[in-house]
Amino acid sequence: MLTDNELKNLLNKAQTGDKAASECILTNNLNLVRSITHRFMNRGYEWDDLFQIGCMGLVKAIDRFDTTFNVKFSTYAVPMIIGEIRRYMRDDNPIKVSRPIKELATRIYRVQEKLHGTLGREPTIREIAEELILAPEEIVAALEAVQPPQSLYDNASHDNGDTPLLVDQIKYSDGQDNEYFEKLALQEVIGRLPKRERKIIYLRFFEDRTQAEIASEIGISQVQVSRLERQALKLIKDYLQTS
Numbered sequence: 742m743l744t745d746n747e748l749k750n751l752l753n754k755a756q757t758g759d760k761a762a763s764e765c766i767l768t769n770n771l772n773l774v775r776s777i778t779h780r781f782m783n784r785g786y787e788w789d790d791l792f793q794i795g796c797m798g799l800v801k802a803i804d805r806f807d808t809t810f811n812v813k814f815s816t817y818a819v820p821m822i823i824g825e826i827r828r829y830m831r832d833d834n835p836i837k838v839s840r841p842i843k844e845l846a847t848r849i850y851r852v853q854e855k856l857h858g859t860l861g862r863e864p865t866i867r868e869i870a871e872e873l874i875l876a877p878e879e880i881v882a883a884l885e886a887v888q889p890p891q892s893l894y895d896n897a898s899h900d901n902g903d904t905p906l907l908v909d910q911i912k913y914s915d916g917q918d919n920e921y922f923e924k925l926a927l928q929e930v931i932g933r934l935p936k937r938e939r940k941i942i943y944l945r946f947f948e949d950r951t952q953a954e955i956a957s958e959i960g961i962s963q964v965q966v967s968r969l970e971r972q973a974l975k976l977i978k979d980y981l982q983t984s
Contacts, residue, residue: 743769749808756804766803766814767796773815774799777822784830791826798825845883848873866964877964878953885952930980938973945970 743751743766754762774795781791802818810817852872856864870877931939937959944950944958952970956963 745813748814752803752806752808752814763800763803767799770799770815770818771796773818774822777819777826781826781830786830791829794826794829795822798822801825842883842886845879846886849880849883866967878962881952881963881967930977933980934973934976938969938976941966941969942973942977 748766748769751762751766755766774792778788778792778795782788798821799818802814802821805821806814806817849869852869853864856868856872860868864872866877866880870880873880931942934942940959941955944955945952950958952963952966956966959966961969
């Protein structure tokens with residue numbers, strides 16, 4: 742195991758093109774990739790394929806990690822690895838978004854731009870729905886269908902950035918939730934959220950529930966779930982940046 746100082750020095754070297762340093766970091770973190778890969782088994786993919794994709798995520802983490810971050814490298818690398826595997830599985834998925842949904846999403850984006858110019862701010866879901874004479878739930882569903890998965894730092898934006906964060910790409914599925922959660926050092930951060938927002942984040946990102954499913958379970962509208970989710974992600978972002 743590398744000490745924090747050793748890892749930091751190797752990261753600085755790797756990011757300046759030192760292949761030996763990069764290889765050393767990779768070797769010392771392969772068990773992390775193996776552990777994450779096992780979480781995605783029994784989904785119709787070969788273990789070796791997912792492992793190689795996970796290693797690509799680890800390489801990205803090495804290239805992009807800022808050694809001034811107040812987080813451990815493994816904490817930063819985990820969502821990168823998970824994200825790379827999930828992106829591979831998603832792109833390989835034969836299920837596609839229907840043409841009418843894509844066309845509706847295009848109309849929504851156009852109306853967003855129009856209202857932004859008129860109002861001088863980002864329009865609300867309700868304002869967009871009124872402009873298109875649709876239910877707010879239809880607007881949310883269409884946007885969710887065409888959006889790529891978002892990180893916490895994206896704060897529900899619509900661009901397809903690669904900035905990795907700590908929660909958005911995590912899924913619990915094997916009964917080791919608490920141990921895994923603690924390894925990511927997120928227990929304290931999530932614990933600061935109000936009870937309802939905390940439950941929404943857990944159901945949304947750790948159990949892969951849809952906003953509609955969460956709304957039904959909690960007893961509020963899907964639009965409210967969407968709003969509370971964005972608020973919770975912003976809080977988590979703020980907590981992580983100031984910790």
